[in-house]
Structure formats: C-alpha cells, structure tokens
Amino acid sequence: MAEKRRGSWGEGELYDALCLLMIGACCWIIGAQFHAFGTLNHFILAHGLSDQLMLGFFMGLAMIVVSLRKSLKLRLAMRERDATAARAEAVARHDALTGLANRRLFLEAVELSRRATGAEPSSAVLLVDLDRFKPVNDLYGHAAGNAVLCTVAERLDGLLPARGVAARIGGDEFAMLVPLEGGSEALARLAQAVIGSIAAPVLWNGNALRVGATVGIALITGEDVDAEVVLHAADLAMYQGKKDGRGTYRVFKSAMDVELKARAQLESELRAAILNGEIEPFYQPVVSLPEQTLIGVEVLARWRHPTRGLLAPARFISIAEETGLIADLSYRLLRQACIDARDWPAHLQIALNISPQQFQDTWLSERILAILTETGLAPNRLEVEITETALVQDLEAARATLTSLQNLGVRIALDDFGTGYSSLYHLRELKFDKLKIDRSYIDTISMSEERAKLVDAIIKLSASLGLVTTAEGIETNASVDWLATQGCDFGQGYLFGAPMPKSEIDTLVSIDPEVAKSCLAA
Structure with a gap:
C-alpha cells in the first residue's frame, strides 16, 4: 500500500516541484562549497545577504523550470488532444472501407x-x-x-x-x-x-x-x-x-415523387392482398399440335383489387420481386393450383413460372415437395418454368436445384427461349424437358421470313436434344398450321383461350374432349 501511495505521489505535479526545488538547493550547496559564485559573493557579502539570496535565487529558478515544464506538458497534451479529436472527426466523417466521405x-x-x-x-x-x-x-x-x-x-x-x-x-x-x-x-x-x-x-x-x-x-x-x-x-x-x-x-422530375407514392401505396396493398387471398390463380389452356386437344394449363396470377378491379401480373409481379414478396405469392398460387387440379383429369398438367429470386433458395425443391405432399398432387403433373435470368447468377446452384426437382418427378421448362444471351450454353450444361418459344417470335412468323427460319431452327434444335417445344402467344390458325408442320409439339395463346378463373377452366376440363376441342378452336 505504501508503494502504491508513493507511486501516486511520484506522478503528481507537487512531487515534480519538490524534486526541482531539491535540485536547486543542491546546486546552491555545491556552488557555496566550491566557491563557484566568485565576484557575486563579494558583492552580496557587502550587504550580508549572500546565503539567503543565493538560496532564493536557486529556488526561484527551480520554480521557473517547474512552470515552464508544466506549460510545455499542457501544450503537448492540448496538441495531442486536438490531433485525436481531428482523427476522431475524420473517422466520423469518412467511410472506413473506401476512405470517401460518409x-x-x-x-x-x-x-x-x-x-x-x-x-x-x-x-x-x-x-x-x-x-x-x-x-x-x-x-x-x-x-x-x-x-x-x-x-x-x-x-x-x-x-x-x-x-x-x-x-x-x-x-x-x-x-x-x-x-x-x-x-x-x-x-x-x-x-x-x-x-x-x-x-x-x-x-x-x-x-x-x-x-x-x-x-x-x-x-x-x-x-x-x-x-x-x-x-x-x-x-x-x-x-x-x-x-x-x-x-x-x-x-x-416532380412526377417521380407522385409515382413513388403511388407505388408505395400499391406495395402496401399487395402485402395485404397476399395475406387475404385476393390474388388467385388463373389458367391459360395449353394444347397439343396439330390436334388442339387440351393437355394442361399455365398458372397465371390475377389480383382482384377491391377498387382497381382485376389486375394483370404486369401491375404487381415486379413489385413482389423487388420487395421479396414473390416467394410467398408463388407458393400460395401453387398450393391453390394443386388443390384445383386434383379434380381434373389425371393427364392434365399445371405449369408455374418460378422467379429468379426463388431459384436462389436452396430449399426450393423441398418447399415444392411439401406443397405437393400437402395437396396430394402427383409430382409428374407439375411443370416448373424458369427463365435464363434465374440461371446466370450461379450455374452450379441452378444445376443442383434442377436435378433435385427432376428427381421428384417434376418437369422443367426453359421459358422465353430465344430472348436470353446464352441459351445454347444453358441447353448444353443443363437438362431440360421442354423449351417454350417466346411470343415475340411467334407474333411475326407470318410476316418475317427470317423470324420463321429462327423458329424452325429452335424447333429442330429442341427435337435433336430430345426436348418438346411449346409456342407461346399463338393468335391465328395460320400460325398453328405452320408450327404443326415444322414439328412444334404444343401451343398456347388467345386463339385457344385467355387466362380464365377456376370456374371456367373447371367447365372446360369437365366436358367431352371433342367438345372441348371445339370450344378451344372457337
């Protein structure tokens, strides 16, 4: 404890002052003993003040040194404080990683x-x-x-x-x-x-x-x-x-602010709509070519908005993707579609598009299997459609997910074929069951010979790889005849029927196939 007290005392300013005073006193004693003051002593002795004055001189000199030393330490401390404050201010006002302003x-x-x-x-x-x-x-x-x-x-x-x-x-x-x-x-x-x-x-x-x-x-x-x-x-x-x-x-532009507020309102309404079941599956017929018999449906989302009416996917799917709502929306649609399809003939398939964001989920196949198990729909009746956007981020992860889904019995279709920049590469690296030819090609086959040649090449490429093809966006009988002649397997589009609610598709699948064929042709 005594050592601790001495340590605390030694660190104080009073201790420093006493040390310097002792040094001053020692200097005076040494000077007096060795007669170092010379002429000054003779002058002072005449007045009888030699010892007292010299001692006071050295003590005063010691106190001056104490004051100078203290002033210097304070100045150094202030400079260090200012430098530390400047560094702290710089850190607080600049990004630590890049060095840019924050x-x-x-x-x-x-x-x-x-x-x-x-x-x-x-x-x-x-x-x-x-x-x-x-x-x-x-x-x-x-x-x-x-x-x-x-x-x-x-x-x-x-x-x-x-x-x-x-x-x-x-x-x-x-x-x-x-x-x-x-x-x-x-x-x-x-x-x-x-x-x-x-x-x-x-x-x-x-x-x-x-x-x-x-x-x-x-x-x-x-x-x-x-x-x-x-x-x-x-x-x-x-x-x-x-x-x-x-x-x-x-x-x-000021209009952007108005648009953003409207989008924020729609996003809030979308969250509530998903929870409340306002978004429901509609079904667009897919038919065989050239027979035009119904072989399945594509599941498409429709939002029954309480004030805006029936909204198409273009109004809300992009918002769902950007806000992370797309997974919940898709799984709810799939679950309802599986429940609806249980009452249809067993040969009819349902096809659902999976977003790129969902495809990054390593548990995707397990989630789909859970829905199939819950609803009792056979996996071979489900077809998952993906676009090339879902593949470009991580090819190996895509391969693992596709293989896992196919091992369940689920079929995989590459959607919007011809619009991506690396379709041939993905066809070589990944195993698909079907190609869907983008509607932008089908719309112009009767007007552009070059487009027709491209569609023909896609159909032949697909056949050489053992894949079936579906042409999207068919609207004329001339397109049907040409596609069938080239060997296209399936078709969908407004010629065969627009996306329809459950009540209408139930009626279509429940009637005689020949009658249904006539209805589709009409």
Whole structure:
C-alpha cells in the first residue's frame, strides 16, 4: 500500500516541484562549497545577504523550470488532444472501407451548396447505386465485395471534377456532389462516364468481377428544403433508372415523387392482398399440335383489387420481386393450383413460372415437395418454368436445384427461349424437358421470313436434344398450321383461350374432349 501511495505521489505535479526545488538547493550547496559564485559573493557579502539570496535565487529558478515544464506538458497534451479529436472527426466523417466521405459529411457539403445557391441551380447530386453487386458477395464472399467497393470508390474519385465531393452513403450506394459547369450536357457525360467506368471488370484473385451502375441526378437549388430532400430526389431518379432497365441515368422530375407514392401505396396493398387471398390463380389452356386437344394449363396470377378491379401480373409481379414478396405469392398460387387440379383429369398438367429470386433458395425443391405432399398432387403433373435470368447468377446452384426437382418427378421448362444471351450454353450444361418459344417470335412468323427460319431452327434444335417445344402467344390458325408442320409439339395463346378463373377452366376440363376441342378452336 505504501508503494502504491508513493507511486501516486511520484506522478503528481507537487512531487515534480519538490524534486526541482531539491535540485536547486543542491546546486546552491555545491556552488557555496566550491566557491563557484566568485565576484557575486563579494558583492552580496557587502550587504550580508549572500546565503539567503543565493538560496532564493536557486529556488526561484527551480520554480521557473517547474512552470515552464508544466506549460510545455499542457501544450503537448492540448496538441495531442486536438490531433485525436481531428482523427476522431475524420473517422466520423469518412467511410472506413473506401476512405470517401460518409453520408454525414456528404449531406453537410450538399447543405452548404444549397445555402449558397439561388433560384438557378449551380451544383448537382449524382446518386450511384450498384447493379448485380449482391451476386458478387454471394458467389465470391465479402472480401470480393469489399474489393469491388474500393475499386468503385477509386474510379468515382478519378472522375470527380474540381471542387466536387464523392461519398459512400451506405452499402453499395455512392454519391457525388459536382458543380454544374458545362450545363446539362456535361452532367450527362459525367453520368455516362460513371456508368461506363463502373461497368469495367474488377480483377480479384484471378476472377473478373462485373457490376453495373444506375445513376439518379438531382439539381440543387435554393428552393430545396434541406440536403435530405435533395438526396431523396436523386434517389427517386435512380429508382426510375432501375425501373427503366438499369445501367442508365435519370434526372429527377416532380412526377417521380407522385409515382413513388403511388407505388408505395400499391406495395402496401399487395402485402395485404397476399395475406387475404385476393390474388388467385388463373389458367391459360395449353394444347397439343396439330390436334388442339387440351393437355394442361399455365398458372397465371390475377389480383382482384377491391377498387382497381382485376389486375394483370404486369401491375404487381415486379413489385413482389423487388420487395421479396414473390416467394410467398408463388407458393400460395401453387398450393391453390394443386388443390384445383386434383379434380381434373389425371393427364392434365399445371405449369408455374418460378422467379429468379426463388431459384436462389436452396430449399426450393423441398418447399415444392411439401406443397405437393400437402395437396396430394402427383409430382409428374407439375411443370416448373424458369427463365435464363434465374440461371446466370450461379450455374452450379441452378444445376443442383434442377436435378433435385427432376428427381421428384417434376418437369422443367426453359421459358422465353430465344430472348436470353446464352441459351445454347444453358441447353448444353443443363437438362431440360421442354423449351417454350417466346411470343415475340411467334407474333411475326407470318410476316418475317427470317423470324420463321429462327423458329424452325429452335424447333429442330429442341427435337435433336430430345426436348418438346411449346409456342407461346399463338393468335391465328395460320400460325398453328405452320408450327404443326415444322414439328412444334404444343401451343398456347388467345386463339385457344385467355387466362380464365377456376370456374371456367373447371367447365372446360369437365366436358367431352371433342367438345372441348371445339370450344378451344372457337
């Protein structure tokens, strides 16, 4: 305990002062013993103050040293404190991974620009959101994702004009504050340069990682309420770019805000509709060619909206995919379709399209099997349709899922064949049961000889691989005759019937096949 007290005392300022006073006293004693003060002693002795004055001199000198030392320590401590505060402030205002400004610093910069701007805009915000970034993280890990983020940050910083600010404002979202020099054309060139730069591959551990970018632009004016409003406007413009196909840029317009609010309302209503069973399966007939006898149906979603009426999938499926509601929606549709199909003739199949997001679920086959088991529908009566979009993210995962489904007895169809960029590759690598020729080819076979040749080539390719083909979007008897002559196996389209509710399809499947054939032909 005594040692602890001595340690505490030794660290105090009083201890330092006493030490220096003792040193001063020792200096005086040594000087007096060795007669080091010389002439000064003779002068002072005449006044009789030599010992007292010299002692006081050395004690005063010691106190001056104490004061100087304390002042120096305080100054050093203040400098260290200021440096630490500056480092902490820099950390608090910059992104730790990329070194760019963070959201807080960026908003401060935007606010300063807004306050310095009049009615005419003098600067703009570019909100940059990465496309296809999640697959990079999923396939290669977070280290690869971080490498992409750092590279994107470097490229944005390299494109940044003088007096501009680049920031990472969260996740895979970046932003740039740039002066509006050169007008809208210069701003458009910058946005295109950003998109082109980010699209260049990022080399990482021998892999070429590819992402894209969609850019939203908002001009800053003094009429904006604050920086958050400017950033929100850029976000709305970016969302419009995503909606228009990604890899592009859009400039904010006030109509976008109205549209986003309407979309948010529809999204809220969609969540409730799925829970309340307002979205139901409709069934479009699929027939054999050339006989035109019913062999199955494709399951299509229809939303019986309480105020907007019957809504087609184009109005809500994309929202379901973007919000993660698509899986719940699809499984509910499948369950109801399986229940409906139990009362139909056993040879009739049901076909359901599975979204790319669902196809990334490693438990997809188990979930489908659970629904088949629950409803009692034989697996060989189900056909799952997938598009090439579901395959490009992870081919090996796709192969495993397809094999698992086929092992259950479920058939697999490649939907919208001819619209993807790697169809032949996927046909070679994966085992399908059917090809569905996209309606865009069928619509024009009677008007374009080149299109007709392409459809003929697809049918022959499918036959050579042992696959059957279904032509979508058939609307004329001339198309039926031509497709049948070329060897197409099945067809669907408005010529054979529009998507219909359960009550109508029940009537169709319950009548005599020849009568049903006449109904379809009519």
